[in-house]
Amino acid sequence: MRKGAISPIADDIPSIFPIVASVLLFLGAVAYAGGVINERNDYLEISKAGLGLSDVVLAKGYLGNDDFKSQCSVSYTEFAKRKSVKFFISLKKFCRYVDFSSAQNPFVPVTRYNGVPPNDYSVTGLVCPTSGVVGPSGPPTKNFQSLVFPVAVDCKADGSQKGLGVVTIVVWR
Amino acid sequence: MERSQAALFDGIMLLLFASASVAMLYSFLNGYGVAQDNALRSAYVSAYLQDVGKSIFYINAASLADVARTDVQVTMLETFKKDSEASNPNVLCNPASKDGCPYADLATPSPSSDQGCGVLRKFGISSVADLLKKDLGDKGGGLDIIQGEPFTIPHPDGSRQTEHRPNVCFDDKFGHPTPVAFPQNCISHGSDPSLKARWDAVPTVPGKTALRCAMKELMKPFEQAGYKYFVDVLDNSANPVYQQLVSEGGYRITNHWQADAEGWIDCQDAINKGLTDRLTSVAIPFRVTDSTTLSSLDSYQLRICIWPGRK
Numbered sequence: 001m002r003k004g005a006i007s008p009i010a011d012d013i014p015s016i017f018p019i020v021a022s023v024l025l026f027l028g029a030v031a032y033a034g035g036v037i038n039e040r041n042d043y044l045e046i047s048k049a050g051l052g053l054s055d056v057v058l059a060k061g062y063l064g065n066d067d068f069k070s071q072c073s074v075s076y077t078e079f080a081k082r083k084s085v086k087f088f089i090s091l092k093k094f095c096r097y098v099d100f101s102s103a104q105n106p107f108v109p110v111t112r113y114n115g116v117p118p119n120d121y122s123v124t125g126l127v128c129p130t131s132g133v134v135g136p137s138g139p140p141t142k143n144f145q146s147l148v149f150p151v152a153v154d155c156k157a158d159g160s161q162k163g164l165g166v167v168t169i170v171v172w173r
Numbered sequence: 174m175e176r177s178q179a180a181l182f183d184g185i186m187l188l189l190f191a192s193a194s195v196a197m198l199y200s201f202l203n204g205y206g207v208a209q210d211n212a213l214r215s216a217y218v219s220a221y222l223q224d225v226g227k228s229i230f231y232i233n234a235a236s237l238a239d240v241a242r243t244d245v246q247v248t249m250l251e252t253f254k255k256d257s258e259a260s261n262p263n264v265l266c267n268p269a270s271k272d273g274c275p276y277a278d279l280a281t282p283s284p285s286s287d288q289g290c291g292v293l294r295k296f297g298i299s300s301v302a303d304l305l306k307k308d309l310g311d312k313g314g315g316l317d318i319i320q321g322e323p324f325t326i327p328h329p330d331g332s333r334q335t336e337h338r339p340n341v342c343f344d345d346k347f348g349h350p351t352p353v354a355f356p357q358n359c360i361s362h363g364s365d366p367s368l369k370a371r372w373d374a375v376p377t378v379p380g381k382t383a384l385r386c387a388m389k390e391l392m393k394p395f396e397q398a399g400y401k402y403f404v405d406v407l408d409n410s411a412n413p414v415y416q417q418l419v420s421e422g423g424y425r426i427t428n429h430w431q432a433d434a435e436g437w438i439d440c441q442d443a444i445n446k447g448l449t450d451r452l453t454s455v456a457i458p459f460r461v462t463d464s465t466t467l468s469s470l471d472s473y474q475l476r477i478c479i480w481p482g483r484k
Contacts, residue, residue, distance in 0.1 A: 011177035018184035022191035029195040033202055040206040047213045054220060061227025096239050098390045100397060147217060149224045150391040152231030160298065163236035164390050 042173065043143055049083040050145035050171040057167060062152040063091055064159055065126065072128035080171075086140075088170045092125040095155040095163030144172035218395075218453045222477050225391045226457035229301040229384065237301070237386040238294035289424075290386035292379050301383040302459070308380025309406065309419065309473060310464040311347045341471075343406050343419045347378040347464075384475075385426045392428070392479075400479045401429040403439045407456065407474040419473065429482075440478040454478035 056079050057063070057071075068091055080087045146168060153165030296304060342349060350371035384404065392402050404426035406419040427439070443452050456474040463469045 012180045014177060015180035015182075015184035018181070018188040022184075022188040025188075025195055026191045029198050033198050036202050037205060044206055044209050044213065047210070051213065051216055051220060058220075058224050058227070060231075061224055061229075062231040096236055098393050100393045148394055149221055150228055151224065152228045155233075155236065161236065162231045162233050162300070164232060 039143070043145075045083075046085060046143065046145045046171055046173060049080070049085045050147050050169055052083065053079055053085075053087060053089075053171060054147055054149060054167075054169050057089060057169060058149055058151060062162065063165065063167065064154050065157075068126050068128065072130075076128055085171050085173055087128075087172075089128040090125060090168045090170075091127070091151070091153065091165060092168070093153045093155065093163070093165045095153070095161075095165070098150070098164050098166060100166075140170070140172040144170060146170045215453065218479070219455055221395070222453065222455035222479070223457070225388075225477060226455060226475060228391065229305070229387050232301050232387060234293040234296045234299050234301050234304050234379070234383040234386075237383065237390065238291050240290040240386040240389050241288055288386065288389065289382055290389075292377070293383055293386060296379070296383070301380075301387045304378060304380040304383040305406075305475075306380070306459070306461045307347065307378045307464060308343055308345060309341060309471075310461045311378075312341045312463060312465075312471070341408065341419050343381055345377055345379045345381045346372075347376045349375060381424075381426070385424060388426055388477075389428075395479055396428055399482045401427070401482045402477065402479045403427040403429055404475070404477050405440060407476055408471075440476055443478065443480065448480070451480045452478055453480070 053076065056075050072089070076087065076089060149167045149169070151165045151167050152162045155161045155163040293304075299307075350368065388402065388404055392400075395402065408419055425439075429439070440452070440454060443449065444454075454476060455478075456476045458472060458474050461471050461473060463471065
């Protein structure tokens with residue numbers, strides 16, 4: 001053994017610390033990157049699902065009451081199931097103007113209708129699904145997609161008058 | 174070098190390599206998904222504009238009779254008026270200019286006054302698109318064909334031929350007083366009082382007003398987000414060389430009152446100036462039956478473009 005040397009193995013002990021630090025740093029970064037990539041992929045998938053659902057909902061640019069109710073349980077639900085997302089669609093009927101502050105929150109009903117407070121809240125809008133999706137924790141607060149679109153809506157029950165409406169589509173996992 | 178020193182050097186080098194790798198990883202992460210996100214946002218804007226184009230085929234024009242300025246529009250208008258009076262009182266709204274004051278929002282003095290949408294009240298169950306088509310569908314029998322600006326057509330053999338293409342007026346009117354020829358086109362009705370009276374006697378079909386009032390409401394989300402919009406109608410000829418803007422009379426369909434740094438831009442200016450990176454444009458094709466003769470079918474495009482405002 002040369003002078004100053006401890007032993008063949010002990011000589012390498014100081015180098016172990018930077019090696020371990022490098023490995024931990026690298027593995028930690030890879031794990032973090034994986035998490036970030038997964039989260040962003042999730043967000044992009046949700047965004048794509050939201051746009052896809054909007055295509056289904058707004059195929060015509062007009063949403064009649066009966067159309068909306070019947071498609072809710074068929075097309076919309078099926079699409080969301082295929083994309084593995086939860087959704088909430090709110091159709092707000094303003095008819096003579098668009099109250100954008102009210103349109104922004106799909107979970108709050110329209111409080112004015114045709115310029116006057118409505119007697120019956122059911123005439124001011126429709127939602128899909130009607131129950132069971134939002135749950136007790138309320139609307140999603142993280143990693144969700146909310147899209148607002150204009151649409152023509154029935155302003156009279158018989159569909160003889162069509163006015164301004166807003167559809168808000170919220171999609172999350 | 175001592176063996177232990179060499180081992181330590183190797184370890185430190187490994188640490189440096191690991192640090193460099195991590196830095197590259199973070200750099201990659203920073204840009205990961207950004208392009209896709211931008212594409213999806215752009216797809217949303219396009220989908221929104223397409224939806225605007227579809228919904229005007231259903232919305233009753235009469236339901237837009239109460240459309241007026243929003244608080245945001247009033248604030249924008251007051252700011253604009255203050256700016257323009259301070260710097261250049263004639264900017265974009267000069268009664269002496271060829272176009273006069275082409276902005277409905279600027280032409281009315283009181284911020285609370287309506288936007289001329291009340292005229293739609295008597296148009297019952299006609300949709301916005303019905304009135305738009307009627308406004309454009311009056312060219313048969315020379316009703317609304319006016320000789321327009323001369324333009325040259327390039328031919329495959331390299332020669333150029335000058336022609337006067339007829340203007341179809343998109344002007345809230347069904348027809349025009351005869352005889353009216355270039356340069357008394359759709360925009361300028363001339364200063365002769367008797368001619369003005371004859372123009373006023375032409376039946377009103379407020380297709381342009383209906384579209385303008387509809388846009389005021391339908392574009393609210395983007396307007397409140399600071400976007401500018403401009404809507405025009407193109408003669409949808411199969412040959413792009415022949416494709417041109419349909420002449421407009423009266424107010425323009427826009428919330429863009431102030432020139433950008435690049436100068437005044439509307440859709441066509443923006444395209445001509447190569448500003449398409451900031452512009453999202455959607456063209457909705459539609460066909461119009463000539464209401465006067467029912468013998469011809471003309472193709473048009475409704476072009477909606479938006480871009481982020483800088484103020």
